[in-house]
Amino acid sequence: MEPFKLYTEEELRNYKWVKVWIGSRASLFLKTLKELLLSDYDVLVFHGCTLSINLAPLFEYKFVRKIRGKIPIVFVCHSQNRVKYILREKIHELARKDRNLLIAYVSTNMKRYLPEKSVYLPQAIPGTFRPNPRIRPDNPPVILCPTAGGKWGEKYKGRRFLLEAVKKLKEKGLAFRLKELGGKPVPYSQMPEQYWKSTLVFDQIYDEVYGKVTPEAFMCGRVALNDAGYPTEDNFVNAENLADKIEEFLVDENLRRKVAEKGRKIVLERHLAENATRRFIEVLKKFVEGCS
Structure with a gap:
């Protein structure tokens, strides 16, 4: 390679x-x-x-x-x-x-x-990142993008692929909202709530690696998309399949729950502080x- x-x-x-x-x-x-x-x-x-x-x-x-x-x-x-x-x-x-x-x-x-x-x-990842059944995801569904915004995010986090996928899905009439945190610092203590209120999380598409966003999201019971296929292949995305994967997860709650539970077991064992x-x-x- x-x-x-x-x-x-x-x-x-x-x-x-x-x-x-x-x-x-x-x-x-x-x-x-x-x-x-x-x-x-x-x-x-x-x-x-x-x-x-x-x-x-x-x-x-x-x-x-x-x-x-x-x-x-x-x-x-x-x-x-x-x-x-x-x-x-x-x-x-x-x-x-x-x-x-x-x-x-x-x-x-x-x-x-x-x-x-x-x-x-x-x-x-601290234990404060955990599921909270009292807080339901926002409606319409929210795709959370906590990674860097602007040109940095577009070049090094794959944000441009996300924006292209969002545009494509909006044109199809899929109802959802993109929430970006890049450039708008959120206190770390408030990040679990950001994940709880989201339906799906975008980590990054860059060199087949993942950041802290992935284990944080899964520990909170949310699926995070990355091009590393971590913690399972189910949440693997790339520039070509990103739009299809987002749509698949947004419309299928059972799939989200299944992948989130599967991934959470892995990240807890490895990433719990x-x-x-x-x-x-x-x-x-x-x-x-x-x-x-």
């Missing part, structure tokens, strides 16, 4: 945060990172890669090794973009040689692009104990 398309340097420089990193504040970032490295930590867990804003993991790796020697390092790929940077900088090749370096991923489908020495760390945290601790403990 072909690896993810990697960004060119010119593409990366178009982003404001890259300009910040390349610009005068780089020294401040390095100073902060050095102070953290000199603290008394036993293992460093990087959010993809940290102060370099995910653009230079190899630089960070070398910087850490220079300051703290063989301290165990974990690079967590929380999205497809982080995997791209890991591949571009050949961190996956370093992981094969450096027993004190571990790559973790949070979307099951990322495994196909990463080396043998990588582990799955599911996103932890207590379970996910336990796995995270087990993985870290095993990794650190095996370091030289």
Whole structure:
């Protein structure tokens, strides 16, 4: 299978945060990172890669090794973009040689692009995300799209495919409403209610991965659509079948209930905060104990 398309340097420089990193504040970032490295930590867990804003993991790796020697390092790929940077900088090749370096991923489908020495760390979702039979979905049905809006959402979350599907279904006369949260921050504590009031949830269509939206929605008893086919193939969508899938789920309440119950069992076992945290601790403990 072909690896993810990697960004060119010119593409990366178009982003404001890259300009910040390349610009005068780089020294401040390095100073902060050095102070953290000199603290008394036993293992460093990087959010993809940290102060370099995910653009230079190899630089960070070398910087850490220079300051703290063989301290165990974990690079967590929380999205497809982080995997791209890991591949571009050949961190996956370093992981094969450096027993004190571990790559973790949070979307099951990322495994196909990463080396043998990588582990799955599911996103932890609090137990407040649970079904609430007292709150019925709005009428007419609501398709909830919590992912990024605007051009970012269109390019990296598949929002444009969703808008095309919505237009097609509206022209057919299907009654429903699209509710987008992109650009309109909702307090995390209020997100369960957003799912409860929805009929169907759109996560993303991008590089066959899924975000936190999927386990959150299923834990609340709602079906979330993504192109990873996670947690089951029943909620798999792509640009070609999205409109048909949306219509199928909107008109068939029994199908929604069946798929939601099936998926919820899987995500509870993997993503419920207590379970996910336990796995995270087990993985870290095993990794650190095996370091030289």
